[in-house]
């Protein structure tokens with residue numbers, strides 16, 4: 407379903423969010439205080455506006471409160487970033503995603519009601535480290551400090567074995583959510599389903615259990 411998004415602050419992060427939402431077929435209202443930043447996304451947005459998004463009257467006149475999602479990607483001015491987030495929440499927006507500069511900024515944003523706080527460099531650093539330390543890890547989603555979902559390459563050793571032969575839940579406490587092979591995805595694998603060479607499995611569990619499974623079970 408098409409959703410309406412407002413992207414505020416069109417630096418590297420905001421512009422990338424804007425272009426990708428546009429590519430996915432969504433309507434995007436793009437806002438930046440600088441003309442050249444706005445001009446750069448004209449082809450990738452429904453409407454692009456030069457404005458100061460930390461001012462209440464600006465947000466109200468653009469009808470921002472009626473959008474489904476807002477992304478606050480103002481990075482160079484923390485005060486404007488915080489003010490804009492606060493105003494969006496006061497306008498009643500339910501999905502406000504905000505880019506934070508550091509851990510303290512993140513704390514403030516959480517306190518004023520940001521629904522999701524992103525620290526792109528920090529988050530990507532963790533993801534890259536996890537992918538590097540395990541040659542088998544393709545994707546990694548942190549569900550909480552304790553739990554995550556990982557996408558892992560299977561080894562030749564597991565090829566042609568059925569899931570119930572491997573007994574992954576009993577041995578490692580991990581749940582297999584899906585089996586992927588290229589574009590083919592089995593999203594509700596049954597115990598009888600077999601793994602084949604080149605498959606990837608999507609596994610959910612405690613971080614320690616997934617690590618144990620990666621090291622000993624794959």
Ligand code: ADP
Nearest residue numbers: 415416417418419438439458459480481482486
């Ligand atoms: P990145 O690190 O993702 O490149 P930047 O901090 O360079 O992010 O970019 C932030 C963007 O936010 C800039 O394009 C800047 O012009 C814009 N910006 C800063 N203050 C405001 C504001 N009050 N209203 C709208 N946009 C703003």
